[in-house]
Amino acid sequence: MQKIYLDNAATTQMSQAAVxxxxxxLREVYGNPSSLHSPGQEAAEALQxxxxxxxxxxxxxxxxxxxxxxxxxxxxxxxxxxxxQGLRRGKKHIISTAFEHHAVLHTLKKLEAEGFExxxxxxxxxGIVTAAQVKEAIRPDTCLVTIMYANNEIGTVxxxxxxxxxxxxxxxxxxxxxxxxxxxxxxNVKEDHIDxxxxxxxxxxxxxxxxxxxxRRGVLLTNLIEGGAQERGKRxxxxxxxxxxxxxxxxxxxxxxxxxxxxxxxxLQDKLIEGLGQISHxxxxxxxxxxxxxxxxxxxEGIEGEAMLLLLDDKGISASSGSACTSGSLDxxxxxxxxxxxxxxxxxxxxxxxxxxxxxxEIDYTIRAVEETVSYLRGIxxxxxxxxxGKSEFVIQ
Numbered sequence: 001m002q003k004i005y006l007d008n009a010a011t012t013q014m015s016q017a018a019v020x021x022x023x024x025x026l027r028e029v030y031g032n033p034s035s036l037h038s039p040g041q042e043a044a045e046a047l048q049x050x051x052x053x054x055x056x057x058x059x060x061x062x063x064x065x066x067x068x069x070x071x072x073x074x075x076x077x078x079x080x081x082x083x084x085q086g087l088r089r090g091k092k093h094i095i096s097t098a099f100e101h102h103a104v105l106h107t108l109k110k111l112e113a114e115g116f117e118x119x120x121x122x123x124x125x126x127g128i129v130t131a132a133q134v135k136e137a138i139r140p141d142t143c144l145v146t147i148m149y150a151n152n153e154i155g156t157v158x159x160x161x162x163x164x165x166x167x168x169x170x171x172x173x174x175x176x177x178x179x180x181x182x183x184x185x186x187x188n189v190k191e192d193h194i195d196x197x198x199x200x201x202x203x204x205x206x207x208x209x210x211x212x213x214x215x216r217r218g219v220l221l222t223n224l225i226e227g228g229a230q231e232r233g234k235r236x237x238x239x240x241x242x243x244x245x246x247x248x249x250x251x252x253x254x255x256x257x258x259x260x261x262x263x264x265x266x267x268l269q270d271k272l273i274e275g276l277g278q279i280s281h282x283x284x285x286x287x288x289x290x291x292x293x294x295x296x297x298x299x300x301e302g303i304e305g306e307a308m309l310l311l312l313d314d315k316g317i318s319a320s321s322g323s324a325c326t327s328g329s330l331d332x333x334x335x336x337x338x339x340x341x342x343x344x345x346x347x348x349x350x351x352x353x354x355x356x357x358x359x360x361x362e363i364d365y366t367i368r369a370v371e372e373t374v375s376y377l378r379g380i381x382x383x384x385x386x387x388x389x390g391k392s393e394f395v396i397q
Contacts, residue, residue: 001316004362009152009180009295009353010320014246015205021249022207025242032238034228043241050248057255058197058214059188066213066221066231067244071179072103073224074198074213077235078175079107079146081215081222082196083116085173086143092116093142095134098338099123100148101177105334108146121147123338127156127286135166145174149181149197153335153351154286155295157185164193173219179203179211183254184292185262195219201243205355206250210243261356265293268354268363272296275367279374281396285336285349294354299341301396302384303348303377311376315369320351344383345395 005013025046031039033047051062058065068074079094086092096108098120108118121133134145145167150157160176167174175196181187182197183204189197196219200211215221227236254261273284276298285297300308305321312319321333332346341349352366378384386392 002362002365003316003318004358004366005318006352006354006358006366007318007320008355009155009203009351011202011208012205012355013357014202014207015250015253017253018206018246018250022242022246025245029241033241034230034238046245047239047241050244053248054212054251057251058182059190060214061217063232064214064217066215066234067239068211068213068235069209069240070202070211071101071177071198071200074200074211075101075103075175075177076107077213077221077224078196078198078215079104079111079144080224081220082144082173082175083111084222085220086116089143091141091143093139094118095121095137095142095145095147097121097123097129097147099127099151099153099335100146101152101179104146104148104177125340126290127151127154127339128290129158129163131159131162131166134163135170138166138170138172142170142172145172147174147176149176149178149187150185150292151286151335152180153333154297154339155180155291155353156286157181157290157292160194161192167195168193180292183251184258184294186258189214189216201247201250204250204254206247207243210240210247212247257356262293264356265354268358268360269294269296271360271363272352272354272367275363276370279371281394282374283345283396285339285341292353294358296352296354298350299336299345299396300348300350300374301345301394302381302387303374305347305349307377308348308350308370308373311373312369315373317366317369320353321349342395 029042031043033044051065055062055065094116112118119137121129123129147158147163149160164174173195176194178187178197179200182199195216197214202208221234223234225236230239273296281301283299309321332343336346336349387394
């Protein structure tokens with residue numbers, strides 16, 4: 001049985017180039033970059049080179065890059081830092097959206113408990129938040145706008161440059177969780193008017209457990225981790241040099257091949273969307289074209305997403321569901337609910353996220369496998385029988 005990996009939004013396989021880049025820093029250049037001796041300084045020089053390489057990919061200065069353990073830590077530090085600044089100035093209003101990653105939403109919930117007012121903007125059915133919505137929501141006491149660059153479940157890409165321009169004009173700091181975007185679509189923090197940005201290495205074929213926070217020069221950061229003077233005193237703990245070097249290489253590689261990979265992924269994505277769209281009572285989640293290359297999210301009426309995932313896994317396909325039931329919760333995806341999907345529809349979701357390693361043959365097989373799986377699950381579903389019998393009405397026409 002063939003194995004097809006279609007869960008690249010969750011994590012990616014490390015590229016060979018990233019693995020090769022990492023190896024010397026596991027055994028040869030293993031010094032602590034904070035040490036003054038030669039091995040330590042050799043590691044420190046490598047760390048600086050990685051900072052410069054990542055900055056070049058984002059269009060910023062090396063000193064504006066701070067290494068973290070991943071996107072969640074970067075999100076937390078960015079949001080809590082700006083909130084602390086706002087508190088000092090008497091500004092306690094924060095704008096975000098209802099379909100952010102939980103690293104953002106849970107941090108905002110924490111701030112609400114501390115007296116901040118968090119305004120979550122509604123998301124249009126196509127999964128897009130507009131700059132006009134942000135402009136209308138900004139108040140004199142707004143200290144932060146935090147809106148993800150691209151959604152992790154439905155792949156919709158937000159008009160970040162326009163949103164950033166609105167925030168810059170209003171004098172409000174703008175943070176974006178760009179974990180899904182960096183390495184997949186062009187990102188330039190200066191041109192996009194971004195003040196803080198979070199990224200994670202394992203989303204673009206780098207290693208897990210390493211990420212970065214971009215903070216524009218002049219934006220003050222609050223420490224989450226106290227300790228030594230690493231990361232210019234803003235993140236205690238010896239830097240993960242092997243992981244950082246591999247992440248830098250993976251990002252360079254992703255940016256170098258971005259156009260070619262995008263063309264291939266768009267072709268596979270279109271084929272997959274067209275094929276799955278032929279299944280009766282199915283609907284694409286998010287904007288048809290304003291989405292990440294390779295991201296396909298569907299809801300199928302009359303089935304449970306968890307059962308679909310398990311059956312697809314039996315067929316050799318690794319995928320994910322928008323439903324959080326796979327993590328032990330019976331609640332459907334907050335992202336799909338934010339789009340206006342009813343609970344019963346949101347439970348029947350499927351996310352397929354491709355990489356440039358996938359082939360047309362794999363997509364053809366996947367379309368057939370999903371068709372068979374949906375048909376089987378509907379055949380044993382009492383809910384589906386009631387729908388066919390007219391005892392209840394179809395939501396997806």
